[in-house]
Amino acid sequence: MTIMNPIEVTLMSMQRFNLIPLQEAIDILGVSRSTFDRWRKLKQLPFVKIGKEILIDKKELEQWVRLHAVSLQNPVFTAGASSTVSTQESPTLTVGYQSGTAHMWTSLIMKELGWLEEELAAANPSRVVQVKWFDGANGAVLLQGMVGGSIQIASLGDYPIVLGASLCQTFPAFKPVLIAFDGKTSGGQGISLILRKGLEPSDISEICGWSLTSAAQSSAGRRLSKLLQSLGGGGDQVIHKEMDESMAGIVKRKIAGCAMWEPYISLVNYHGVGNVLFQEGIGEDYLTGVVADERWVHHHEGDTIAYLKAHLRVHAFIRNDPDAAAELISRIKGIPVEIAVAIMTKVRWDASFYTKDMNSLAQLYQENGAVHTSTLSKLQDTRWNGDYLQQAIKALNLPQLDRHPLEGDWSAEQLY
Incomplete structure (x- = not known):
């Protein structure tokens, strides 16, 4: 007679009763843990608790999705809403992020902690915003979603930021604007x-x-x-x-x-x-940033500021407690904690605009043929907007930034 250990028994039971682990259900829905927990409490999302483990019946989950989604082809979930609110009456904010790019782990952590939903609710408790998260393999995929209107805010690397500007010539209605920087490293490190x-x-x-x-x-x-x-x-x-x-x-x-x-x-x-081959990195500074559609930002200033507040909070979290941030990344991505810590401590998590950053982008614009001038004033007028970042900084009671890009090298004292 073969004696199975408790782990084997649990796995067999899960398969027999069509149960899946909590994290797998969260991944299927594409939401954060806090949003999932809120749905369990407010929207009666079905679950089974065995000891300390939370398991989900996959068939019941599918039925729950059908009940709460607008359609099976385009399911939209309401974060933090009561079950009496129609999803069709709620605005949608879709965030594009890249979980496979360390310099843009800000969005991944934000999603997991539920801080965007939290800031949106704090900005207007009576208004429910549906938050959707799209994990793109690269920036080009996210740009495609932004051009099509299915993604409103996205985290992009420096070259996709420039590529977005060049797409304005092909798609005049598409006007991406850089509203904050994300992870940065000097000299191409990363x-x-x-x-x-x-x-x-x-x-x-x-x-x-x-x-x-x-x-x-x-x-x-x-x-x-x-x-x-x-x-x-x-x-x-x-x-x-x-x-x-x-x-x-x-x-x-x-x-x-x-x-x-x-x-x-x-x-x-x-x-x-x-x-x-190049431990020190390749090329000039590696910059990543947050890009949004200009028209959407103009009509959704409150949502834009809420996102940037969450963005700044995550930056502070990573800088102040890299071990905790690394443990979270390790759990989500399966990366050894020590590797995650080493990576995150090498990155400058800073949303602020510097003249050197804008000049780096201007050089890329020129190389890409998107802009036929490298003057900073031209770039300021058409490609970025720091006003919303300033408002987010003010709302968080942080030291105020000048509305113009900061001069000189990156400052160790001024980090956002």
Whole structure:
């Protein structure tokens, strides 16, 4: 007779009764833990509690979704609303984020903690906003959603920010505006070229003949193309693949290498599955930011400020308690805590605008052909708006920022 341990018994019971773990149900719904708990209390979302474990019957969850969604094709959930409120009467805010990019983990943490919903409710308790979260593989995917109107706010890397500006020429109705910065690192740190294990060029120019990949229309892909061009190669030789696919290709030795961002670089080092060719990073400062559609922002100033308040709170949380933030990332993404801590402490979590940041973007605009002038005044007029960030800072009783970009290098004292 085979004796099963308690874990095996629990797994068999879950399969028999069609039960799924709490985190799996949260992932299916695409919401934060706090929103899920609120739905359990206010909207009678069905659950089963066995000891300390909360389990969800998948069939009952599907029935609950049908009951509370506008349609099966486009389910929309009401965060923090009572069951008597019709979802059709509530405005929707869809946030695009990239859980696979460490410099933009702000949105992932915000989603998990439920701070956006909290700030929206605090701004207007009588108004219910439906918050949806879309996890994009890269910035180009998120831009596509913004152009189509399905995403209102998104976290993007510096090159996708510039790409969004260039799309204005093709889609005049689409006017993206940068409303805050996110994670920053100097000198291109956080982006590097990873080669498969055992592959080391005797001369750096050798890489021009190798099969190299990176995400399409990405900050990493752009830097790799520039590097190859500087070595006499062709920037167009880069093969477009998502990070996970490239990571698998490196491990299985199917590709020579890939231009990657964190946390992939640190994970390669941690597991010893490849070689980091440029430990110091590639290129100039690596910037990420929060972009929104200008027309939407104009008509939803309160929601915009609520988002930025949550954004600033997460930045403070990461800076003040990186261990707690890393534990949260570890639980969500399965990344070792020590790796998450090491990555997050290297990033400058700062929403404020600096002249050097705007000049870096202006240079990218010029390279991309989106803007035919690099003057800062032109960029200020058309590509960014710091007024909403100022209002969020004021609402949180933080030291006020000047409405113009800060001069000089990044300040250790002024962090937002």
